[in-house]
Amino acid sequence: MMDSHDRSGSADESRGGRPGAVAPPGPxxxxxxxxxxxxxxxxxxxxxxxxxxxxxxxxxxxxxxxxxxxxxxxxxxxxxxxxxxxxxxxxxxxxxxxxxxxxxxxxxxxxxxxxxxxxxxxxxxxxxxxxxxxxxxxxxxxxxxxxxxxxxxxxxxxxxxxxxxxxxxxxxxxxxxxxxxxxxxxxxxxxxxxxxLARQAVTGERLRFARDLHDLLGFSLSAITLKSELVHQLIATQPARAIKEIDEVLAIAGQSLTDVRKAASGYRALSLQQEIKAAQSILHAAGLQVRTEGELGALAPHLDTALATTLREAVTNLLRHSNAAHCRISVARHDGVVRLLVENDGVDPAYHNPAPHSGNGLGNLRTRMTAIGGRLESGVGNDGTFRLVAEAPVRKPPETSAEPRDIMVPRNGSAA
Structure with missing residues (x-):
């Protein structure tokens, strides 16, 4: 059953707004x-x-x-x-x-x-x-x-x-x-x-919501699809493990619903450490060998959320666009800068998704990292390994731009 709060939210959305939104002034x-x-x-x-x-x-x-x-x-x-x-x-x-x-x-x-x-x-x-x-x-x-x-x-x-x-x-x-x-x-x-200004705020809110939905649902739906396929394979031979995987599917679906509600209300905080654990679980279920390195401890909420979102998108792209067997996730802090590295093999350099709405995840990530004074680099090296590097200062600069800067591509690869 949909509770009264959900019904009121749906009514607001059916009129083209969201709860608490302020309509632009009239003529x-x-x-x-x-x-x-x-x-x-x-x-x-x-x-x-x-x-x-x-x-x-x-x-x-x-x-x-x-x-x-x-x-x-x-x-x-x-x-x-x-x-x-x-x-x-x-x-x-x-x-x-x-x-x-x-x-x-x-x-x-x-x-x-x-x-x-x-x-x-x-x-x-x-x-x-x-x-x-x-x-x-x-x-x-x-x-x-x-x-x-x-x-x-x-x-x-x-x-x-x-x-x-x-x-x-x-x-x-x-x-x-x-x-x-x-x-x-x-x-x-x-x-x-x-x-x-009100119209620009409404447009910015729509773009924010679209980015959040892409970042949230892209990872969650990929994980649900992957685990559902695994359950289909295990249900006849390993029913106990299949039940465990079904429980994880339900947990991911419930968390996705919570995240979407938070995105709709304008607040969504993610944890990098939790995303690393989730990535390990998903990648292990997909049959990949995962290696994690580094420990950051507590991070500022804006930095924690940005890096967690970056890792989530990297894992989503890995599952969608590669036949990887190995993945390495590394985090480090040095001279006031936090660095996240995600590497995987199995990338097809000639891959291109011809669909008109195939996604703009890396573009969204560049926008997010630039907004907190950081940067994002990605590319395929000579050895065929895809590398994604996100760096950002521990302390958020007082004035940052929401527009992405020009990103330098690693010397041993090309941008993805």
Missing amino acids: VHHLPAPRIARTVLVTALLGQALLTTTGILTAGASPAAEATGLVLLPALLALQLLHSAPSGNRVPLRRRCLTLALQALLTYLPLVIFHVLWETMAGCLAASLLLLLPRRAAWPLYAAVGLSVLVPALLQGLPLLQSVHLTDTTLLTGLVLYGLARLSGLITHLHTTRGE
């Missing part, structure tokens, strides 16, 4: 933070437009002038929103210059009618210049827009301090709108990046 425009940042920016622009509208309606201008101002104002707001979009500075420079020129016309031409009442809109132009142009051109033009509002104020006869106040207001408005637009863009970019 950015559906998230609250970018939406709030955009709302703050639009609210600030509407507040700016409201101040200008109030000034126009209370200035005592003619109805035609008021209508002109109320028509031009939405056009200016639309241009400002266009320039404030996160992708605004990625459009071609020529198009940006055209829209900036249009905004400049809508900013300065109404000054002829409304004078200083329209100067508040110069802050929007200043913000657009900072958003769309390269820094070398943007900041001088930003300062020029601030200084340009002095001219209408002084021509209208306003005091110098009041004119300076208008300049200061224009520059501050430009900075505020620029900051709000940048904030909105940064939040959008942050959430987009977060989504990409």
